[in-house]
Amino acid sequence: MDNFFTLLLILALISIWYFIRKKPNKKYKNVSIIVAIISFFVVGLINQSNGDDKASSKGIKTEKTSSKNSKQSSDKKRESSSKKKSSNKQKESSSKKKPSNKQKESSSKNKNLDEVKLGMTKDEVIKKFGKPSYQTSRNLLYGKKNIYLVDGKVTGGNYDALQKQVDKKNTKKKKEAKKDRIKNDKKKYLAALYALPEQTDYVIQDAQYSEQTGVTFVVSDDALSLTPAELKSAVHKIWNIGQNLSNKYSPLPGDMKSTYITVEDSSGNDLAVTSMWGSFKYKAN
Structure with missing residues (x-):
């Protein structure tokens, strides 16, 4: 079909x-x-x-x-x-077997690897914490924890306890380096400040620094014979020299009042000062 x-x-x-x-x-x-x-x-x-x-x-x-x-x-x-x-x-019968004394000792030592200190020698680490599972001249490996060596001494590791020590050491180094840099900048600043009279052909007759009053510039008497407008311009230039010098070596120690500048004549009369807002304030009018 x-x-x-x-x-x-x-x-x-x-x-x-x-x-x-x-x-x-x-x-x-x-x-x-x-x-x-x-x-x-x-x-x-x-x-x-x-x-x-x-x-x-x-x-x-x-x-x-x-x-x-x-x-x-x-x-x-x-x-x-x-x-x-x-x-x-x-399996149950085999798992019930008690670990040997050596196994107990090595496991307890491995648990205390957080006590490894920077600067320890390779021999000191092995003596205190047992023989590593793998070692080279640059590494000591305990399971997953890796201890770094340089010239036979501990310099770091791949776990938190050692890394915290490294971070703390680096932070301390940075702070010390900053302090040293600020000290050096202070010395350079003061040396540059005291060299200004000679560099300005003694238009600035004297340049001094005091922790109480800051920077003081004494203008030569010859400048006082200028017209009021010329004197103001000259005093402003001297004030700017001090301000630029402070900015060049910033940051300076926090207790230094390098940004407060006074310009005066040889008699001690103020010609200009730094205002409370940090700007030039002329006072010889």
């Missing part, structure tokens, strides 16, 4: 082609299309029913084989479970 409708479908398709291309005939073409559609659906239904029959027969066979496989797998599971029980008993 299946072959008949398959053949009918093929003939109908050929007829469609024939009545379209070779001998056009609209009526026969439509009949051929209808026959092709019916044949196509009939062939599909027949194939579906045959497939269901095959699937049912396969299902019966698979049920039989699965029942056999389930019996075999259950037997295997029983055997494996009995083997696992016996192996677990052996």
